[in-house]
Structures are given as C-alpha cells and as structure tokens.
Amino acid sequence: MEIQRSLKSIVLFGLFLLLSFFPLLFPDPYLIHLVILFFLFGVLVSSWNVLFGYMGIFCFGQQAFFGTGAYSSALLALNFGVPIPVCIVIGGLFAAFSSILIGLPTLRLRGAYVALVTLAFAEVMRMTCSNWVGVTRGQLGLTVPALIPGAGRVGYYYVSFLLFLLSVGILVKVMRSSFGYVAVAIRESQDAATSLGIDIVKYKMLAFLLSSFLSGMAGALYAHYILILTPDIMSLHIMITILVMGMLGGLGTLPGPILGAFVLLFLSEYLREFEQFRFIIYGALIVLSVLFVPGGLITGMRFIGAKLEGKGLRK
C-alpha cells in the first residue's frame, strides 16, 4: 500500500515535469498541437464525467456547454472588445448559465428522458447558432481573435496546461470531498440518497454548474486557439468523441477520462491514414468496451496493479 502510494506520487511528479518542459524537449509544432488538444479534451471529458460517471446523469449535451463557452467568448471579444482572458472566464459563466436552463427541466426526470432532453437541447443550440446568421454568421463561421496575437504554439501550450491543471485540481478536490460521495450515492440509488436527507436537486444543480463552467472555459480557449468557429463545435461528433474517451479510460474515476483522452488522441494520430474509418473504429471501441471491459482501461490497469501486488482486486 505504502509502496504503491509513493510510486504513484513519483509517477505523477514525473508526468508533471515532463509536461512542464515538453515544448522544450520536443519542439515539434504538431506534437505540441496534439498535447494542447489533449489538455482541452481532458478538461472537457473530465467535467462531463462528473455528470455521467459520478452522478449517473445521462447528459448527452456536453457539446452545448463547450460550444456556448466558445461562442459567447468569441462574440464578446469581437463585438465589445472585452480582453480575451476575461472573455474566456465569462464564456465559462455563460456555459454555466446555459446549464441552468437545461439542468432545471432535467432535475425531475430520470434515465432515458434526461438523455433525450440534453441531446435535444444541444441540437437546439447548434441549430440556433447555424440559423442566427446575423450574429453568428451561421455555417460560414466566425473569425475569432487570437488569445496571444503573434505567439506560437508554445504560449497556447502553457495556457491550456494551466487550465488543465486548475480544472483537474478543482475536480480532485471536489470529488474527494463529501460532494464526491454524495454524487456516487445519487448514482447508485436516488431513492436511498433522498431517504438519507440528501438534497438531490441542489447537488445535481451544483454538478451541472461545475461541469458546464469547466467545459465552457475549455471551449472558449479552444475557439481562441483554433481561430475559426462554426456551429460544428456543437455537433454530435464532439459528444461522440467525449463518450469514447470517457468509456475507453473508465467512467466514474478521476484519472480514467484523462487517460482515455490521451489514448484516443494519439491513437487517432496513428490511424490517420484510415481517416475515413475513424468513426467506425470509435463505434467499434464503444461496443467492444461495453461488452468486454465495462470499467475501461483504468480498471484494467488497477486490476493488473493489484495482481502484481498479489492482493486481489481492490474495490
């Protein structure tokens, strides 16, 4: 136990050092771009995991939060000339506000209904962005001002690394507090949780606010990095990617979604020649992991770790 724990801190510290000096060690712009995407998707998938993995809320509308953050930040910067770092935070707040709109109707609903309403909500948002041409320029897309004009990838690397560290820090803190236990209690049985005096509405709403705020900031940063914003940012493809990353890594755990985001981003790099098969492979990965590895990679790794320690599976 002790050995395992200190081994874990050493590995984590090593990863932190590696990521801190990564752009200096590997000055390949494309590789840096991939790691930036890993940071942003890591935040996105981890924040979705709070709803889906921890609390069991079937949220299929996370792309709406990502897109709301991106659009509100870009529009503020373009139309009102607000400084971009402020825009990104406000983008997160707007996303949190949109989560109130979608959170309230879903609070009293269960299972499948939540899946449908969140999905419908995201589609409404996407279609609104694509039809409201006067403001969003529709499918033509917005040209978004850069966060750091003239700076190369390295600048973006450290900004997104900071966002990643902050988000993961917040999530670790929150999920290890009583909030995390309450979330799991709600997932396992809403009725039992209510009978213990847990205010389900309050906790679900808090989860929505936290999750959408982080996703919105990730979306806003993404927009100011990619510099072009179309309604496709809220397409179902984003949600599918989130889903595959989360499932592959392991839902309901903190490192799972991050591991999943990392594996999938680099896997899709290796599969670049098979670009047209990408989503076929994603689909197959979901099906196979539901059938054969329901806990995702992280559970498999923990299982092997426990076997090596010779203690059997730790739950």
Added chain:
Amino acid sequence: MFDLSILIQQVVYGLVIGSSYVLMAAGFSLIWGIMGVLNLAHGEFYMLGAYIAYYACSLLGFNPLLSTLVAMVGVFSFGVIFERALLSPLYGRKGWEMSTVLITVGASILIQNGALVIFGEKYKGLPMYFDGEVEIWKIFLSYDRLVVFLVGCFLIAFLWYLMKYTRVGMAMRAVSQNREGAYLTGINVHKVFYIAFGLSAAFAAAGGALLAPIFFVYPTVGAGPLLMAFAIVIFGGFGSVKGAIVAGFMVGVFESLVVLIISSAWKDVFVFILVIIVLTLRPRGLFGIQ
C-alpha cells in the same frame, strides 16, 4: 396570400410525414416498453431500410412497394441479430440501463460510418411511385405522398392488430407489463425480446423505405427521424404505442405549420423547445402512465 387552402395543404403534408414518424416512433416506444432499452441506433434501421429499398429498386428492378417489403424483411433479420449479439449479453448486468444506452450509441456510430464507407456519401434518389397528383378541394397531393400515407396507415393498423389480437402481440404486452409474471406463465421472454426488436427495426425500415422516393437516401439520413422519434415518444409517453400514433401525427402537422408560418430551418428547434417545455411541466410525457 395566406389563404385557407395553403393551410390545409400544409396540414395534409404534415399528416403524410407524420405517418412515417409514427412508424419510427412506435417501434422505438415498443422497445422501451418491453425491454427497457433506449435504442439510440433506431435511426440506423431507418437508414438501412432506405438503402435496401434503393438497391432492391435500382439493381434488382423491384417496384418501390415490393422494395419496401424487402427492406422490412432484411432489417427485421438484422434487428434480430443485433439484439442477440449486442444486447442479450448485457441482460441482468449491473448498470444495465447505462450499458444499453452506450452500446446502442456505439452501434449507431459504427453502422452509420460503415454505411458511409460502403454506400458513399452521395445522395441517392428513388424513382417516384406514380406520376401525377390528385386534386380534392383545391388541395393538391401527389400520388407519391398519397401512397406513402396509405401504406403508412396500413402498416400502423397492422402493428396495432398485431399487438392487440395475435399471440405474439399478447406475449409482448405481457412482458412489458410484468416480466417475471410473463416468464412464470411460460412465455419465452428472450424470444419475445428478439421478435419485438426485429419488429421495431422492420417498422423503422418501412418508414425509411417509404420516404425514400420523396426525400433522398444518404448515410446520416436516420439522425433526423431518430430525434423526431424521441420527441414523439416524449409527447406520447414511453412504452405507449397508442401515444406514439397520436403524437406522431401531431408532431408531423406541428412541424409543417412551423415551416409554413416561420421557416423550415427553424422547424426542429421549435419541436425540441416544445419537447423541453412539455417535459418540464409533465415529466412523464403527455400520455405517459407510469
């Protein structure tokens, strides 16, 4: 400009589209009621039905109605295999609801993108059933749409009869009311599951095949009808075939009226906003019972 006959015309169009929505939504609702599975791959059955009809028509030279039948039989078999291979291993597992949602999402992505590779992304159109149009009371309706409507209504009536009066239908209703109870009376629950799943797939395929001559066929064609089926099932209540029939026609007409009054680009937005409002006020849907 805004005269009554245009309004009625639009309502009639709404009923035609509605008949295909009902075919889609009834099966979707059936599977929820009987198996407790939210089948997010339902739109792919619609797409496969449309493609099978297209190839039966263009390669084998079948007439469009026969092609629809071929599509239904083909997709029925596909649905049965789907249920046996992907869903049956999950029964009784912990977190079953979540795993079925996830596996049907995965299967949907797989089938849709498989179709993209196999059939290509080009839009394909079927020849019309018949040329010409009927005129009743200054309302024009092409024979095409009339055929879609009539065949759609015939299939809906057939499903209704099947559920109400046949042994298979009674077994399905029994399982949906009380799975253990049905099992104890000697009903083979697993057989009911795959027959119901196949039927639901076949009706979705019929919806796709019937509309193929009016709209086009392409790999992501099932996404729109799937979302519509959601909306309808929410209005009609999960698991209620009757609710799906009423709500299907209602949504079809509502959508056509939005197209007439506002614009076609916003029709889905309005349908979904209506869904969210209805669910906020009545969490079990309009006709939902549970």
